[in-house]
Amino acid sequence: MLNAAPNDQTLVTIIVSPRERFEQATMSLNAVFDTADLPFRMIYVDGGSPKAISDELKANVESHGHTFIRRPGYVTPNDARNIALPLVDTPYVVFIDNDVVFSEGWLSALVNCAEETGAGLVTPTILVGPASRMPNLKIHHAGGILKFTETEQGRDMYRRHGFEHESYLEKKDELVRKESDSTEFHVVLARREMLEDIGPFDPKLVGFTDEIDMAFKAKEKDWTIWYEPTSVVAYAVGKKLTWREIPYFCLRWNSARCMKAERYFYKKWNLVPEFSRQRGFLRDHRRHAFPFKGLQKVAGWRITVTFTTLLCETIALFTSIRFLKPDMSPAPVSSAVAD
Incomplete structure (x- = not known):
């Protein structure tokens, strides 16, 4: 696939941040370079990975002409994103975790959706399972559903992922582009104008709701969120953790x-x-x-x-x-x- 060097017309900066482990980071990085079908800039934020892995990542990122930021200690995902954001100068940002693999055309599909809908955020079809079985995997997230019921104690939130745990190959023809209530940070495209509008990511959110916080702030500023079914990625699980991670x-x-x-x-x-x-x-x-x-x-x-x-x-x-x-x-x- 095209891995053209960034130029004045480059639309996308890819920001990579650590999620929960390190051993699959090289595989995921190679998958970006192998499948991205638009020119892009990359800012790779590495926090506390083993030196051998960090050295390999740094060499790979910089040999492709991109930016590698190393922190010797661990960083949270939101902190990593905030570290990278001041360096972004493209109209769009794609945030990805360091343990994701990608299907052909995933990047252009996200950008096309944003261009055609004016979305502030675009979420792809996110699968889950061993990378070797891609795309014969279960769906993790095909658009997010958030519903609220007002109570005396406050708003009661109902949260669900679209088509969660369903077979992707069986449900593929039912997946359509539509507005979504939320995203997942495994992979998500954000319009830079929207990010400037909502401000930096909340550093206190270190658990499960960082992406919902972003969605709430986007909707407060009247930005829409869209789900793009033709962009397909997978949160790669299955390999055992090693003692290093x-x-x-x-x-x-x-x-x-x-x-x-x-x-x-x-x-x-x-x-x-x-x-x-x-x-x-x-x-x-x-x-x-x-x-x-x-x-x-x-x-x-x-x-x-x-x-x-x-x-x-x-x-x-x-x-x-x-x-x-x-x-x-x-x-x-x-x-x-x-x-």
Whole structure:
């Protein structure tokens, strides 16, 4: 596919940020270069990855003429995005996580949708599963649904992903371009004018609702959100975590940090607190770090989950010193590029 160097007519800057692990970052970066069908600029923000991985990413990014920003400690996704945004000078920004793979034509489809609809945000079809099976995967997100019911306690929010857990190949013909209530940060296109309108990403949101916060702020400013079915990407899961990425993974999904952020978000938008979805995700997702299938056969599911939680939380406690407080002043951001 076309991987043309950026020029004066380049429409898109791709900002890559860490999500929860590092070992798939090189695969994901190569997938961008292999499939992007429009000229683009890239700002790659790497926070605390193992040196061997960081060196490989830096060499790859810079050999293609793009910008690599290295932070020695871990950074949250919103902090990484805020670090990169001052360097953007294109009409559109595409935010991607560092563990995503892409189908041919994904980038031009997002831009075409924005151009044709005037959207502030465009979300693609997001699948989930092993990269090797792409696109024969389940749908993770095909447009977002948010509904609200006014109560005495505040607004009760109902949230659902379109076609979630459905087979993509079976449902492909039913997917149509339409307005969406929200996006996912696995991959999302944003109009730079909208980003300037809503301001920087909230650094206090370190858990599950950073993309909903962006959607709320966009709609406050009367920007529309669209779902584009012909742009197809996949959040690549399936490979076991390695010991090099378990500390960041456990810290990223630390209960205290994540739930503090959720309580803050719900209060910020006057929403009725309801956290069963978040707690269930934390309980189940952390088992990717420590499956302990043998222990579960002997001790049962409940004991295994409890042990996994305690182990991951302990690792997060001792790892927390590696999280950097973001310095958003222009000078450190620009000087970091040459790390």
